[in-house]
Amino acid sequence: MKRNFILSLFLLPSFLFAQEGIKTLIKAGKFFNSEIGIFQSEIGIIISNNKIESVKFYSEVTNKEKSECKLIDLSKYTILPGLIDAHTHLLNNETILPENKYEGLDMMKTLTMVGDAYRAIYGSVKAKAYLEAGITSVQDLGNAGQFADIALRNSINEGLVIGPRMRCAGMALAAEGGTIPKIIYKHRAILNEEYRIVVSPEDATQAVREVITQGADIIKIYSNNTINITSLSIEEMKAIVNEAHRYGIKVTAHSTNNQAAYNAVISGVDGIEHGDQIQDSTFQLMAKKGVIFVATHMDDFTSKKYFQLAYPDRWEGIVKFSQEIKRKSIQSAIKNGVTIAAGSDDNLNLKMPFAEASKRTLVSYFESGMTIPEILKAATINGARQLNWSNNIGIIKHGYLADIIAVDNDLENNINAILKIHFVMKDGNIYVNN
């Protein structure tokens, strides 16, 4: 054991370690205070090991503190907490087929010809790109084979590979067929490689125990199985919620229509993913019960790319229609007082650099009428709540983990500034500084 420990220390890149005993002082240009949702100026942040020690006006930093710290001058930039994407699939790369003919064909190829080992390696490359793009935490919601997401999370935690903090669902819980209809009956067991198929309320309880035993941090369920028409019953979802909450673990539900969202909400889930075409009455119930809405939206740029690949001959009308639905959804959520957490569902092969689709979700919220402070809260403090990590990340203040990024100084007035990253610190270690 000891020999392995020493060997693993040897293999770790040296930059993964903050220098013990030496503190860091960041001089911020503008500073986004995610708790209040305002931009402030002339702020100094002192970091000790992997935690924020103090945040104060730079003029109040004492000479003694300055002498104890290594200064990082980011006074040309805007500083904010590391971004949180609450809905990722780092280990999935779905091909967009002409006429958007998904039908599970791409997933079948992944299960029979790609495999978990390749997916974990792919995920590790994508994870590094996410971190370097300023996304310091993600919630990875299944489609990672048999718990390969948890292997990636553990590898990142051990320092073997570089990536964001990961909260993982392991396998998502779904009704018969998962999201893939029409598999020949004798081959249907292949879906057990991708989903935990639930057959009754009793089995739902057992399924929660299984994925938690494998190391899941969050339970992901399919309230409906788009594009398959099967779905979990309310009794099954209630059993899942009861069991997960016994261990202090949250449940979040894929719900792509109003009925699915409503069923999940009355079953007691903590989050609704996607939430297309949710009605005001369901949003009102979500607000009352404190259910978070993870609005997995594409911005106009990404939507155009997607529909051009899926419908090369008639993409324009579809983009307009789909973006209008998204705008209405955000407006309705805000009007009804629902907390929005940023989540991208980035898993399509859009022929874009890794992590760009994730960050463009924030641009989509701007296009849907959210203010820049509202968007940044969705991607920091609200995301932390959805990840069940409210006491650790999403805020830059005393005692929180040192996850800090810097972008161009005009972020306050230009959401596109989020696309270009100048500085990334995760857990007190610097990964980008340019």
Ligand SMILES: [Zn+2]
């Ligand atoms: Zn998803």
